[in-house]
Amino acid sequence: MARVGAVSAAPTDPLALDRQVCFALAVANRAVLSVYRPLLEPLGLTHPQYLVMLALWERSPRAVKDIAGALQLESATLSPLLKRLESAGMVERTRSRTDERQLDVALTAAGLALRERALSIPPAVVERLGVSLAELEELHSVLVRVNGAALAAGALSETP
Numbered sequence: 001m002a003r004v005g006a007v008s009a010a011p012t013d014p015l016a017l018d019r020q021v022c023f024a025l026a027v028a029n030r031a032v033l034s035v036y037r038p039l040l041e042p043l044g045l046t047h048p049q050y051l052v053m054l055a056l057w058e059r060s061p062r063a064v065k066d067i068a069g070a071l072q073l074e075s076a077t078l079s080p081l082l083k084r085l086e087s088a089g090m091v092e093r094t095r096s097r098t099d100e101r102q103l104d105v106a107l108t109a110a111g112l113a114l115r116e117r118a119l120s121i122p123p124a125v126v127e128r129l130g131v132s133l134a135e136l137e138e139l140h141s142v143l144v145r146v147n148g149a150a151l152a153a154g155a156l157s158e159t160p
Contacts, residue, residue, distance in 0.1 A: 035128045039121050043114060044088060048081050050118070056091065057115045061106035063096065072156055090114060 017023055036047050045053065055070045056062060064082065068075045082105055085091045090111035096102035126133055150156075 032125075032129070035125055036121070039124050039128075043117055043121075045114075049085055050121075052078070052081050052085060053090065053111065053114065053118070056105065056107050056111065057118075060112075061094075061104045064093075064103045064105060067105060072151075085111070 013019070033047050036050070040047060040050050043050075051071055052067060055067050062070075064075055064078060067073075067082075068078045071078070082091060082093060086093055089108055091105050092108055093103055093105050096104050126136060129136070
């Protein structure tokens with residue numbers, strides 16, 4: 001007996017779960033992060049910490065506000081990550097010499113040395129995902145465009 005209100009989604013139903021971009025992104029996010037986790041563990045990094053280190057390997061020192069902007073995170077979300085990285089001896093936080101209100105983050109020698117070990121991460125991820133580098137580059141390009149469009153539409157802004 002069918003339940004009252006029960007529906008069955010047709011393959012072209014715009015509300016079919018498997019047609020939803022948000023669902024595909026959520027599953028892909030969890031799956032890809034699970035690929036990174038065992039690769040980052042020997043480096044002593046979580047994925048969010050890895051992202052912070054990537055930003056600092058691009059440029060160090062950087063203001064906390066600059067790192068937050070690069071990672072699309074709130075400074076309050078970033079602060080605990082930075083504290084843990086500092087406790088691990090990877091970064092050093094200091095007040096800016098030019099603006100005492102600004103906190104700067106710089107790599108330590110250990111943080112800089114960790115970059116050499118991290119060079120193995122991207123190729124290992126490509127290998128474990130089992131897709132070509134060209135496919136991942138295409139996906140990256142599409143995601144950058146989607147993220148840009150979402151940000152232009154007000155995503156991640158403080159007010160809805």
